[in-house]
Every structure is written in C-alpha cells, then in structure tokens.
C-alpha cells in the first residue's frame with residue numbers, strides 16, 4: 001500500500017503521469033505472468049494490475065473474457081495468484097494491484113484475503129462489482145493493509161463521486177465510458193472536460209482513467225487531464241496474439257514503451 | 266413469526282443476509298432511478314389500476330384454480346389444486362412481471378427493453394409487452410437454449426423482438442444474463458432491463474416478487490372460496506424463484522407449509538444439477554448475494570437441468586432467506602422424475618405442463634407419502650408446448666444435450 005502512495009507522490013513531484021498496465025493473471029500461465037510483469041516494468045509501467053480470472057466477468061468485453069477463460073482452463077485460482085505475487089515481489093518493487101470480481105474474494109474469505117494479499121506484497125484491490133454501499137466490510141478489513149481502489153463512472157453524480165472518493169484509497173479508477181472493458185477507436189468527445197470536472201471533486205486521490213484506452217495518442221490526450229491512465233485490453237490482446245515468449249514480450253515491451261513516450265511527451 | 270414488514274428487504278435490498286447490489290458503479294444510478302420509480306408506482310392507484318386492467322383483459326387473469334381430482338386419486342392425496350398460470354397469455358407466469366415492468370419502463374420514459382431468457386417464456390413475455398406498448402426489444406438467449414426452445418425463438422421473432430444468441434460459458438441462462446447486464450451497462454440511458462426472475466440487484470428481487478404476488482393473492486381467495494379453508498402445503502418449482510415467491514409470499518404469515526422444488530438434473534450426486542438451495546453455498550452472482558453453485562475458489566459452476574428455465578446456478582435472495590429461516594422447505598427432483606410427472610399430468614388430467622412446472626408436480630409425487638390427508642396447491646407455472654421438441658427427441662431415444 002505504501003508503494004502505491006509513494007509512487008504517486010514521486011510522480012507528482014516529477015510532474016509525470018502514471019502508466020497503469022493490466023494483464024490477466026495466469027494468461028497464458030502463471031510463470032508467464034511473472035515474466036510479463038517484468039516486461040511491463042522494464043517498458044516503463046508505474047503500476048501493474050493483475051486481473052483475477054472469473055467465470056462470469058460481467059464488466060468485461062470479449063478480450064478480457066477470453067483471457068479469463070484461458071487462465072481458468074489452466075486451473076488458476078486466487079490462492080495461486082497471491083503466491084505468484086509473492087514471487088514477483090522478489091524481483092520488483094512496482095506497486096501491484098489485483099482486479100477481482102467480488103465472489104472469488106468472498107469465497108476466499110475477506111479477512112484471510114486481505115491478510116494473505118498484504119503479506120504477499122499486494123498493494124491494492126479493485127472490485128468492479130462492489131459499489132460503495134457494499135464495500136464497507138472489505139474497506140474496514142483492508143484499512144492500513146491494502147488499498148481498496150474505488151470506481152466512478154460517467155453516470156456517477158457529483159455528490160456520490162465525492163462520497164466514493166472519501167471512502168476509497170490508492171487512486172480513483174474513473175471508468176471513461178458507459179460500458180464494458182475493451183479497446184475503442186474513439187473515446188467520448190466530452191471526456192477531457194469530464195475528467196477536469198472529476199479532478200476538482202476527486203482531489204483527495206490520484207485520478208486514473210481507464211476502459212477503452214488503447215493507443216499512444218489516446219494516452220497522450222487523456223494523460224493531460226488525469227494523473228494516470230490504465231491500459232488493459234490492448235495489452236491482453238497482444239499477449240493473446242503473440243504469446244508470452246520472447247517475441248510476444250518484445251511486442252508488449254514496444255507497445256508499452258510507446259504509451260510511456262506518449263504520456264511523457 | 267415475523268411481520269410482513271420485516272420480510273420486505275431493507276433499504277439496501279437485503280433479506281436478512283441475502284440480496285444487495287453487487288454491480289458496476291455505472292448501473293447504480295439506474296438502479297436508484299428504478300427503485301424510486303417502483304416505490305412511487307407501487308402505491309400509485311392509477312398505475313395499479315392500469316396494470317390490473319391489462320392483467321385482466323389482456324393476460325386473462327385471474328387464472329383458474331383447478332381442483333385436479335384425477336391427479337389426487339392417482340397419487341392418493343386428499344386434494345390437489347393446480348394454479349393454472351399455464352392459461353395466462355403467452356403460456357406462463359412470466360407475463361405478470363413483464364407487463365408490470367414494461368408499464369414501469371413507459372412511465373420512466375425508456376424506449377428500449379432488453380431481457381435474458383432461458384426457456385424463452387420470459388423472452389416471449391417481454392417481446393409481447395414490447396409489441397403491445399410499442400417499445401424496441403432485444404432478448405439474450407444462450408445457444409443451447411435456442412436449440413432446445415426453438416418454438417419460443419420463433420415466437421419472439423414473430424412478435425418483433427430480436428433474439429441475440431450467446432455463445433459464452435455454458436450457453437444457457439447464466440451466460441445470457443451476463444450478456445444482458447453488459448448491454449445494460451452500455452445502454453443504460455435509454456434502456457430498461459427486464460429481469461425475468463426474483464434475482465439480480467436490488468430492487469429487482471423485491472419488484473419482481475411484487476409483480477408475481479398476484480398468483481398467491483388470487484390462489485388464496487380462490488381456495489378460500491372453493492374449500493373454505495387454506496391449503497396445507499403449497500408447491501412450486503424454483504429456477505430463479507419468481508413463480509415460487511409469487512405464490513408463497515401472500516401465504517407467508519399463514520400456518521401452512523411452503524415447498525420449493527429445485528432441479529436435480531442427472532441427480533445431486535452426479536454434480537450435474539441446478540439445486541443451489543439444496544447443495545450450494547452463499548456467494549455473489551448477477552448482482553446479489555444468495556445461495557449459489559460454485560467451486561471451492563468461488564468460480565460459478567455450470568448448472569444442468571433438462572428444463573431450460575431451471576438451468577441456472579443461482580436463486581433469488583429471498584428464497585435463501587426463507588430457507589435459512591426455515592419458513593420454506595426446498596427439495597429437488599431429477600430430470601427423470603420431472604418427465605414422469607409430466608407424462609402423468611398429461612394422461613390423467615389432459616394438461617401438458619412446462620418441464621419447469623413438471624418439477625413441482627414431481628416434488629408432490631416425491632412427498633406423496635406425507636401428503637395423503639393434505640390439501641395441496643401446485644403452481645402450474647407454464648404450459649408445455651415449448652417443450653414438445655425436447656420430449657419428442659427423448660421419445661426417439663436421442664440424447665438431450
């Protein structure tokens with residue numbers, strides 16, 4: 001959790017924007033996940049999100065659905081992912097955040113999950129199907145141990161947004177589109193002004209914009225109106241197409257590098 | 266016994282430990298809007314009068330309560346009454362809910378309806394209401410269900426709805442529901458999602474129950490009129506649980522037994538079943554916390570039932586509550602038992618029930634020994650026309666898949 005706060009503090013001092021990269025844990029397998037995280041770090045990612053595969057990912061589009069399916073077919077579980085994080089922790093200090101639907105956490109046991117995750121070196125958790133009203137228990141158990149990253153959406157009214165930000169920790173995950181995850185060729189026209197408005201209300205937490213961002217140009221534009229951008233499906237697609245061996249990792253490295261450049265430009 | 270008030274969900278949509286709202290933030294405002302609209306119109310006489318008129322003149326309510334003397338004799342049970350939801354327009358209880366929700370959607374200014382469907386009955390009922398009220402309608406349906414409920418796919422098409430095949434996961438109701446939620450997240454501004462059972466995030470479980478309560482309200486007054494006393498036991502099949510809660514709810518405060526019948530598929534021990542209340546454990550699926558078929562790691566298991574409408578790994582949160590309270594009892598019957606019950610009802614009463622409803626009858630057969638001197642009501646939730654292709658396949662020895 002400290003790693004997450006520290007990272008955002010450093011970036012702010014440097015006037016730099018955070019590049020948050022998402023991959024599905026266990027796609028194509030958990031050993032590959034360790035290597036892929038290393039590639040992301042080397043290419044300039046500031047935070048890595050690891051998706052916990054779920055049988056019914058109702059906030060995800062086809063790309064992450066398919067990655068989830070591949071990981072589950074490998075027998076990937078939350079327990080194994082936490083063990084993998086412990087291994088990754090031996091190799092890097094990058095902030096690591098798990099993105100999981102609620103049921104795998106609930107089934108694991110929230111208290112146990114928080115304890116095991118924190119011990120392994122997880123810095124935060126994002127739960128896309130756990131809105132403010134349902135998150136109290138997880139937040140209170142996680143307090144001071146791992147961040148519970150809140151989500152806000154274009155449909156969230158301002159007053160609610162303020163409450164969401166006040167309750168959360170780590171950063172605010174602002175969902176840029178009314179929809180599910182997946183690459184998009186164009187983002188909403190009003191997005192930049194929306195982000196400016198959100199930033200005013202959400203000044204307690206770093207503002208990270210995600211869902212649909214898939215090109216360096218989008219990264220550049222949105223980076224100017226937020227503290228961080230989150231890229232997921234575009235990376236998962238590269239891994240799906242090119243694999244996680246040397247050639248696939250090279251493709252991933254180049255693409256993440258291009259996002260980094262655009263964000264720093 | 267608790268009061269009616271305590272049984273209504275609390276303001277967060279909880280029935281005891283179950284229910285709630287586990288959905289993406291994008292949908293919260295829409296759920297609040299829906300909750301506000303429903304809170305307003307449920308007590309609005311003009312809304313209720315309009316709905317009642319549609320239910321009467323268009324849907325054919327009240328549906329009869331029929332005393333099935335032949336079935337009672339065949340099973341050696343004192344009295345059996347069938348609540349004939351199969352005689353409601355479109356052939357199942359599902360229309361009670363879709364008329365209510367479509368009317369609500371009109372009042373909320375939504376122009377597009379979406380729905381998920383398993384057996385196709387809810388899809389047909391949604392398509393029907395959409396046609397009647399002039400709304401656009403798209404229905405998500407698993408590919409496996411499209412095969413086994415082909416007639417209902419054709420009916421939806423005739424009614425002007427678009428059926429969208431779902432090829433993910435088990436290609437059944439669970440996956441169709443995922444896809445409908447994804448659509449709603451994307452089109453929440455102009456779209457109302459008509460969930461087909463007492464599942465989903467608050468306020469759906471309570472709202473759908475309220476629309477289905479008409480079944481139990483009618484049954485109660487009909488049986489009092491016909492026999493002068495309340496029944497001893499009420500049976501209903503449980504998929505998501507809407508026909509069951511609809512007939513149970515008005516009897517909750519009465520001294521009688523409520524029995525929900527889940528689908529045991531190929532048998533509970535086989536693992537291929539749809540009986541979360543019988544052998545599942547609490548978890549979160551499709552927006553609410555309830556009993557669920559899941560792996561040790563919290564992945565949702567695929568359900569199995571010969572009946573598409575029961576082929577679902579979850580169940581409405583109020584049933585989980587009634588189970589834990591001990592107020593209702595939940596049993597299960599296999600595919601084979603349901604088929605036997607279906608054939609029996611055809612032969613002795615001349616009624617072809619839906620495969621779903623046949624589970625309720627099979628539940629009565631299973632418990633017949635204890636029911637000898639009892640008056641039993643069975644919710645006959647739908648008619649079996651949609652299932653004749655499945656039945657014909659079985660007769661010709663082809664494997665139902």
Ligand SMILES: Cc1ncc(COP(=O)(O)O)c(C=O)c1O
Pocket residue numbers: 357358359383384385386387461462463502503504505506507508509573574575619621622646647648
């Ligand atoms: C005739 C009939 N009965 C029962 C069901 C199961 O749903 P529920 O448990 O919500 O009544 C269905 C669902 O498709 C149905 O068509």
